[in-house]
Amino acid sequence: MKVRSDLNGVTLEYECPPMPEYRFRALCLLAAGGMYAYMVCNVAVLCGAAGVGVIALATFFIGAAANT
DSSP, rough: OOEEEEEEEEEEEOOOOOOHHHHHHHHHHHHHHHHHHHHHHHHHHTTTTHHHHHHHHHHHHHHHHTTO
8 A cells, every 4th residue: 555645845655564364354353343333222222122122133144144
């Protein structure tokens, strides 16, 4: 990856290798887990136990579908 910036006649260039795929996947998984936990907390606050039950069922069915 190459980053180039021109400012008042001064050119700055920086080059670095791209992020490895395993690190990118790990960061995406962490972000997805954080968003999921935030969603579950909000549903619990807004809907109570019934909302958490629906989220649990949806998580179960999505997990079952992903494993097939």
